[in-house]
Amino acid sequence: MSDILDITVVVNGIERNLEVAVNHTLLDVLRDQLGLTGTKECCVEGECGACTVTMNGRTINSCITLAVEADGAEIGTVEGLADHGHLSPLQQAFLDTAAPQCGFCIPGQLVSAQALLDRNPNPTLEEVQEALGGNLCRCAGYRQITDAVLAAAAGETS
Amino acid sequence: MRAFGYARPESLEEAIGLLEEHGSEAMLLAGGTDLMLGLRGGWSKPRIVVDLKRVRELASGIEESDAGLTVSAATVMTDITEDRRMQQRFPALVEAAVVVGSVQIRNRATLAGNICNCSPAADTAPPLMVYGAVVIAAGPAGTRRIPVEEFMVGPGKTALAAAELVAAIEVPFPPEPYGAAYLRHTRRKGTDLASVTLACGVDASGTTRLAYGSMGPRPFLEIDGTGVLADPKVPDEAKAPLFETIFAKASPSPTSMRSGPEYRLAMLRVLGARALRTAIERLAEGGSK
Ligand SMILES: Cc1cc2nc3c(=O)[nH]c(=O)nc-3n(C[C@H](O)[C@H](O)[C@H](O)COP(=O)(O)OP(=O)(O)OC[C@H]3O[C@@H](n4cnc5c(N)ncnc54)[C@H](O)[C@@H]3O)c2cc1C
Numbered sequence: 509m510s511d512i513l514d515i516t517v518v519v520n521g522i523e524r525n526l527e528v529a530v531n532h533t534l535l536d537v538l539r540d541q542l543g544l545t546g547t548k549e550c551c552v553e554g555e556c557g558a559c560t561v562t563m564n565g566r567t568i569n570s571c572i573t574l575a576v577e578a579d580g581a582e583i584g585t586v587e588g589l590a591d592h593g594h595l596s597p598l599q600q601a602f603l604d605t606a607a608p609q610c611g612f613c614i615p616g617q618l619v620s621a622q623a624l625l626d627r628n629p630n631p632t633l634e635e636v637q638e639a640l641g642g643n644l645c646r647c648a649g650y651r652q653i654t655d656a657v658l659a660a661a662a663g664e665t666s
Numbered sequence: 667m668r669a670f671g672y673a674r675p676e677s678l679e680e681a682i683g684l685l686e687e688h689g690s691e692a693m694l695l696a697g698g699t700d701l702m703l704g705l706r707g708g709w710s711k712p713r714i715v716v717d718l719k720r721v722r723e724l725a726s727g728i729e730e731s732d733a734g735l736t737v738s739a740a741t742v743m744t745d746i747t748e749d750r751r752m753q754q755r756f757p758a759l760v761e762a763a764v765v766v767g768s769v770q771i772r773n774r775a776t777l778a779g780n781i782c783n784c785s786p787a788a789d790t791a792p793p794l795m796v797y798g799a800v801v802i803a804a805g806p807a808g809t810r811r812i813p814v815e816e817f818m819v820g821p822g823k824t825a826l827a828a829a830e831l832v833a834a835i836e837v838p839f840p841p842e843p844y845g846a847a848y849l850r851h852t853r854r855k856g857t858d859l860a861s862v863t864l865a866c867g868v869d870a871s872g873t874t875r876l877a878y879g880s881m882g883p884r885p886f887l888e889i890d891g892t893g894v895l896a897d898p899k900v901p902d903e904a905k906a907p908l909f910e911t912i913f914a915k916a917s918p919s920p921t922s923m924r925s926g927p928e929y930r931l932a933m934l935r936v937l938g939a940r941a942l943r944t945a946i947e948r949l950a951e952g953g954s955k
Pocket residue numbers: 553554555693694695696697698699700701702703718739765766767768771774775776777778779780781782783787788789790830831832833857858859860
């Protein structure tokens with residue numbers, strides 16, 4: 509049995525009061541307690557980026573962050589990108605370029621790419637590659653992914 | 667993950683008290699990018715994890731004084747790479763901080779954690795040593811100052827005494843213009859630990875400071891006071907014997923998965939010459955002070 513702590517987090521704009529085990533990660537809590545399964549579990553050591561979410565506006569690997577560390581923070585997951593069922597321009601660009609192959613890495617790619625566009629609306633290809641360096645794609649659809657981010661930045665989405 | 671207790675002290679006194687109370691069964695948590703892997707992998711088995719991020723004295727920030735820039739324990743790599751004063755004054759440290767892991771890792775990984783984890787490959791160690799950075803340790807008996815090159819003792823082993831923690835790292839302003847550069851050698855571009863890390867700094871009086879890592883149990887700092895290395899007019903062949911003295915301690919692991927010892931030793935020399943050249947160029951362009 510592990511210790512339990514009450515935490516308050518704002519997830520995608522909605523405040524949540526949760527009881528979490530202190531040895532559970534933010535990823536565990538997002539997926540298993542909040543049912544937000546868009547955020548993926550993959551390498552569980554901060555290498556692959558499938559679990560990427562934002563915490564107070566900065567991207568982090570939720571697999572190596574304890575849920576208790578998020579107490580009082582604002583968390584953004586891939587589920588927060590669409591607006592009332594309408595895909596965001598970045599999500600649409602991913603579809604346009606057929607960036608999602610198997611799709612498993614895409615939530616993390618989207619969260620990292622959106623965080624990039626939020627701080628740098630007109631990135632160069634090199635800046636996109638650097639920003640997504642912590643998000644691996646086993647299908648190796650990197651070209652389509654970077655094309656999608658550049659297209660979204662240029663406003664070229666269908 | 668195995669079970670452990672969790673404490674979130676709000677003052678330095680409380681944090682040190684927890685370390686005194688729990689001894690070696692307590693482990694400090696900063697960004698967790700090293701600790702969480704240990705907790706998951708089972709090689710770190712604390713009974714209690716003490717999270718430092720709410721300790722007010724350690725809150726994220728880079729403070730400027732006449733002496734230099736002081737980086738508090740909760741300050742992450744992104745805070746360092748985005749700081750204009752760091753970019754202007756300590757470019758070699760920014761060059762190291764910006765290659766640590768990925769964006770996600772740099773948003774969590776603290777400078778203090780990088781030094782406390784004490785990996786021989788820690789990217790920020792060589793530039794901190796070249797800039798003469800000092801660890802401010804806080805413990806039951808108060809605070810004391812430890813130069814980074816004395817602080818890093820061996821893999822995972824620091825000079826901290828029982829119940830001590832790192833409160834901040836102070837990077838002093840050089841008294842005169844300084845040229846410095848950081849380079850590392852990795853298997854690939856992107857997220858990777860380095861098989862060679864190396865920083866070099868030169869000043870107008872001709873002193874060269876060179877620090878390198880991934881070449882033994884801890885990073886090493888060497889100082890050349892002859893003026894030969896820092897002299898742009900001295901040909902590379904004449905500098906070679908001095909580099910051999912500087913690299914005498916290099917003994918890369920024969921079993922590393924990253925690269926064989928011969929290759930590492932060869933790359934060490936390449937990076938040494940390159941970093942020295944860049945440091946000299948930066949000093950000639952005015953350096954940073
Ligand atoms: C995917 C990935 C990529 C990485 N890439 C790199 C890389 O390229 N280069 C590199 O150098 N490192 C790399 N690392 C390692 C790690 O990110 C760094 O060492 C980081 O700076 C550690 O800081 P932290 O705040 O996360 O430390 P934590 O994990 O919180 O702590 C690390 C250790 O230091 C102790 N500690 C932390 N703060 C203090 C303090 N104030 N006082 C006393 N003890 C303390 C902890 O108890 C623990 O033992 C990588 C890690 C991952 C997961």
